[in-house]
Amino acid sequence: MSNLSTAISNKNPASLPSSEAGGVGQRTLSAIRRFIRSSPVGAVSLAIWIIIIFMAIFAPQIAPHDPLEPTYVEEGPSAAHILGTDRLGRDVLSRIIFGARITLLVAFISVLLGDAIGFLWGIASGYLGERFDLISQRLVDVLMSFPGLILALLLMVVLGAGLTTVIIAIAVTRIPSSTRITRSVVLTVKETSYVEAARMIGVPTWAIMLRHVAPQCVAPILVVATLHLGAAIFAESALSFLGMGIPPPAPSWGNMLGGVLAAAFRPPWWLVIFPGLAITISIMAANLIGDALRDFLDPKLRQRLD
Amino acid sequence: MSKYILNRILIAIPTIIGITMLIFLAMRVLPGDPLAIVQSESTGAYVLSDDELQQLRASLGLDQPYYIQYLDWMRQVLSGNFGTSFWTNEPISALIARRGPITAQIAIMAVILSWLIGVPVGMLSAMWRNSMLDYASRLTVTVFIAMPSYWVGMLIVLFTVLVYSWRPPLTIIQFWDDPIGNMQITLLPSLALGAGLAAVTARMARSAALEVMYEDYVRTARAKGLSYAAVVWRHVFKNAMLPVITTSGLALGGLLGGAVSVEKAFGIPGLGNLLVQALTERDWMMIQNLVLLYGLIFAVINLLVDLSYAWFDPRIRYE
Numbered sequence: 108m109s110n111l112s113t114a115i116s117n118k119n120p121a122s123l124p125s126s127e128a129g130g131v132g133q134r135t136l137s138a139i140r141r142f143i144r145s146s147p148v149g150a151v152s153l154a155i156w157i158i159i160i161f162m163a164i165f166a167p168q169i170a171p172h173d174p175l176e177p178t179y180v181e182e183g184p185s186a187a188h189i190l191g192t193d194r195l196g197r198d199v200l201s202r203i204i205f206g207a208r209i210t211l212l213v214a215f216i217s218v219l220l221g222d223a224i225g226f227l228w229g230i231a232s233g234y235l236g237e238r239f240d241l242i243s244q245r246l247v248d249v250l251m252s253f254p255g256l257i258l259a260l261l262l263m264v265v266l267g268a269g270l271t272t273v274i275i276a277i278a279v280t281r282i283p284s285s286t287r288i289t290r291s292v293v294l295t296v297k298e299t300s301y302v303e304a305a306r307m308i309g310v311p312t313w314a315i316m317l318r319h320v321a322p323q324c325v326a327p328i329l330v331v332a333t334l335h336l337g338a339a340i341f342a343e344s345a346l347s348f349l350g351m352g353i354p355p356p357a358p359s360w361g362n363m364l365g366g367v368l369a370a371a372f373r374p375p376w377w378l379v380i381f382p383g384l385a386i387t388i389s390i391m392a393a394n395l396i397g398d399a400l401r402d403f404l405d406p407k408l409r410q411r412l413d
Numbered sequence: 414m415s416k417y418i419l420n421r422i423l424i425a426i427p428t429i430i431g432i433t434m435l436i437f438l439a440m441r442v443l444p445g446d447p448l449a450i451v452q453s454e455s456t457g458a459y460v461l462s463d464d465e466l467q468q469l470r471a472s473l474g475l476d477q478p479y480y481i482q483y484l485d486w487m488r489q490v491l492s493g494n495f496g497t498s499f500w501t502n503e504p505i506s507a508l509i510a511r512r513g514p515i516t517a518q519i520a521i522m523a524v525i526l527s528w529l530i531g532v533p534v535g536m537l538s539a540m541w542r543n544s545m546l547d548y549a550s551r552l553t554v555t556v557f558i559a560m561p562s563y564w565v566g567m568l569i570v571l572f573t574v575l576v577y578s579w580r581p582p583l584t585i586i587q588f589w590d591d592p593i594g595n596m597q598i599t600l601l602p603s604l605a606l607g608a609g610l611a612a613v614t615a616r617m618a619r620s621a622a623l624e625v626m627y628e629d630y631v632r633t634a635r636a637k638g639l640s641y642a643a644v645v646w647r648h649v650f651k652n653a654m655l656p657v658i659t660t661s662g663l664a665l666g667g668l669l670g671g672a673v674s675v676e677k678a679f680g681i682p683g684l685g686n687l688l689v690q691a692l693t694e695r696d697w698m699m700i701q702n703l704v705l706l707y708g709l710i711f712a713v714i715n716l717l718v719d720l721s722y723a724w725f726d727p728r729i730r731y732e
Contacts, residue, residue, distance in 0.1 A: 249431035252715070256670030257688075257707045264692045264700060265439050341561050345674045348563055349689055364563075368570055369680065379571050383564040391559035 142403050149399025152392040159389055163207040172198035174205040174358050183377055191377035193363070199377060202358035203385050209270070209359045210389070214339040217274045221281025222332045228282070229289025230324060234297055234316050244290075247283045255280040259342055263351045273352050277342045281335050288331055289324050296323045326404045333400055337393035344386045360386045417723050425716050432708040433490075437483050440701050490705065496698040498691075505702055508687060515585055516676065516683035519599050520668050523607035524661060531611040532657065535618025539653075540645060542623065550615065557612035562671040566605035566678035573601070585682055602679045606671055610664050617660045621653035628652075655725055662718030666711050 143150040162169060172188070178196035182188065190199040232243040250258070262276035296302060297320065305315050340360075346352030347361030355362055363382040368374045477485070489496065495505040538550045557565075573579045581601060586594040625631060626649055634644045673685030680686075684703070691699035 245427060245431060248428045249435055252428055252432050252712050253704075253708050254666040254668075254670035254711055256667075256673060257704060260673070260688070260692055261436070261439055261700070261704050264695065337559065344561060345563060345670075348674055349677055351689070351692060364567065368567055368678065374571055374574060376571055376575065379564075379567050383561070383567065386564065387556070387560045390561075391555060394559055395555065 142399070145403050146399035149396055149403070152395035152399070155388065155392040156396065159207055159392075160211065162204050163211045166205045166208055170198075170201035170204045172201040174198065174201040175356055181375065183375065190381045191375065193375075193378055197358075199363075199381055202363060203360065203382060206358040206360045206363060206382070206385070209353055209357060210340055210343060210386075213270070213274055213277065213343045213353075213359075214336050217277035217339050217343075218281060218332050218335045220274070221278035222285040222328060222335060224278070225282045225285025226289050226321075226324065226328050229286040230293055230316050230321055232286065233290035233293025234312075234320055240290075243286070247286050250279075250283040251287075255338075256342060256345055259346060260349070260351055263346060268351060268354050270353060270357075273343060273346060276346070277339050280342065281339065285328060285331050285335070289328055292324045292327050293320055296320050330397055330401045330404065333393060333397035337390040337397070340386060340390050340393065418720060421716060421719050421723075425712055429709065429712050432712065433487065433705060434483070436701055436704050436708065437479075437486065440697060441479060441482070486701075490702070495702045498699050499696045500694060505699055508699075509684065509703075509706065511585065512682060512684050512687050514587060515599065515681065516672055516685060518588060518595075519603045519606060519675075519681070519683065520665070520672055522599060522603035523610060523668060523672075524665065526603055526607035527610035527614050527661060530607070531614025532618050532654075534611075535615040535657075536622055536645070536650065536653070538615065538619045539622035539626065539649075551619075554612040554615050557608050558616070560609060561674070562606050562609050563674035563678040565608050566602060566675045569601050569605055570679060581679055581681075598681060602675050602681055605678070606668060606675045609671070610661060610668060613664055614657060614661055617657050618653060621656045622649055625649045625652045655722070658721055658725065659718060662714060662721070665714045665718075669707055669711060 143153075174197060176197065178192065180192060180196045181194055182192050182196075184191045188198050188200065190203065192198055193202070228243065232240045253261075259276040259280050262279060263272060266272040266275060302315060302319050305319050310318075343352060343359065344361030344364070347359045348365045350362070350365055353359040353362050360382045364379065367378045493506065495509065497504050498508070534550050534554075538547045541547055570580065573581075581598055584598070586598055588595040588599075622645075631644060631648050634648050635641070639647075672683070673688060675681075676683045676685035677689060684706075688700070688703045688707075690696075691703060
């Protein structure tokens, strides 16, 4: 994460792709087109994510079986159950498709929540400075002093297992890094002449933070959020794998892996492989989108490193 | 240098105090009462009556005001008293002493493995940039960064069970008692844990090496007639290692968290499994002190990373 923060704090706000022409929709469309052209790998990853999102939305239509309906027959992949069935005879493919719902819900909301707090906190901390900044940064230090998963585990036991608490626990672990990174950008933006000019003509502090400082931090936080998406999926899967996250019988990719090896002398390989693949592919795609987005928003960095 | 060290240690102290306060508050304020967690476990073996609750509360000092409880806790921890398990009455320090070494060993071996694999891969990838080797290693790195370490562990166990019908034994064998038996338990988990870190290290080493390769002093070294290998070894490698050290130091935190789930995947009775057990059993004193231990270890690691940074880069020392 440190390379990311230095990479982003080094970035020159002027290197943002300028987009004056056209309406918002057209601008977005042309930005997407440019993104796809700049990074084919990123585009493929984006496509993978769109597929996963569709899978989650239309799970009831796509899934061949009921994810919760047990048949009590555990079997490997077959024509009827393409990815096999689990210990209770539930269809693995259907569980993975429905699991995408929980995984995406947790990932999106926790990242949105955590990074939004980190974003606002970072702006306030960086721009206001002085005592508020000092106290904020010591607090961030403390939050950063826990391995993320340990902090999440502590919160889970305190708040109790469940969907909402998983989201909160993961959101909290996202806050420190997004605060740090936003703050580091604010520190450079704060010194620019247009911010100084705004201050001179008496624009209120909150308005400067909102109108002049915040927009410069959007691109970096977008990159961070994309990378956090992968981290959140990992965190949810690990918590659920440990039995501290999404409680069964609701399918989550992580809790599908829990206890699989312990249950049988010869562990059913399909129960290990397929949920893990779902986790890995979605994390990998999120990471690749994040990398591509960073290169796209900051071409200077790309030239330097690649 | 000694001034820098002292300074850095002084900065670490408020953070450590903050860690203790955060844990204390999380355990006390959020659910209301640690015993309430125990009591609300309706599936637990017994439900406490009101009298028992009062008695327990008094014996554990929970009827005291928060600040006295906090100071008591601090005094006990500082005097090396980590309390006892709520359910088994076993001293927590004894549990840590028995289970800690195996976890520490796995984590340290994971870091060493990540260096042995990651640094050469990253350096070679940078030296032969845009070759097939470079592309292959970058693809592998991308995959391994995304793979959760506990899943890598599960794949390893699955492989050894299905192919060799062999499962790692589920006991603790300390290295000093039986090195070979110890390795049977620790080597594969540290590989699972180290694989992801190796990928991060390789990626970091590659980009650091590429950055250094365009420095003036590297061109000068080449121009004065040093061989490519000598330049890479003497100039590029040394200077590229700095960010690598920081990254793997910072990654150690993730490693500590990751070790919990890897231990679970392999069924290793280490510190991580102890924590998971304490969490599921709501053994609150154990949770409180184990989380503190993790926080402290992480704080010390961060301190060491900072110090090593200054050791390798004199510019920081004399700032």
